[in-house]
Amino acid sequence: MSNVLKTAWFATKVGIGGGVIYLTVDQGIWGSSQQATAAYDRVFDIMPGTKSVSEKYLNLPKKEDVNINFRSYWNTGVFYTFDFVANVPSKVVSLKDYVVDFATSPPAVAKKGDETSKAEESTPVQSEAAVAPEVSAEAAQENPPAEVTQ
Structure with a gap:
């Protein structure tokens, strides 16, 4: 059913276009300048108010x-x-x-108090073993590590 409606719609548009072309050729719009002038005068006879409007707005400088x-x-x-x-x-x-x-x-605008916390958050956190100073062998003997009792 949809194809029938599409075909009918297309045929209607083609018919209107063809009818307009036929009518303009029949009236002499596309003929010689004398035929076009005669068609122009017939249009103004059918619609009398249009000639004054066209003369008012279509004057070339x-x-x-x-x-x-x-x-x-x-x-x-x-x-x-x-x-x-x-x-x-x-x-x-x-x-x-x-x-x-x-x-x-x-970028978000940081407040003055947030600047330090943002800086602290952005620095990588190191493990305590990496941060702890190296202990010499002599210091290790003087202060032996406490043993964990169970």
Whole structure:
């Protein structure tokens, strides 16, 4: 059933598109300039308010009113485009670094009292045997270790 609905939906879209193309060709939109002008006038006869709206908003400025050097804008756009294309690898790497830095959590701000405890926690703890000073043989004879009694 789903395939039938998909086929019907596709046929509807193709039919609407084909109908629009047929109608515009039949009315002369794609014909000569005289046919297009006649079609344009027929549209305004059907919808009378549209001609005043189009004349109000579709007026092009005169050449004297436009004093812009389009060539310099075009060249600037071309330079920026090729600069972007040339620098895409470095921009991707910098973007990756930015995302990684943003994704990692910022370091916690330690209070003054916590600084010493953090320093003590970060130092490795050594065993007492490694810390105890070496005892010479003479000192060991003078002070024999206490024997453990059971």
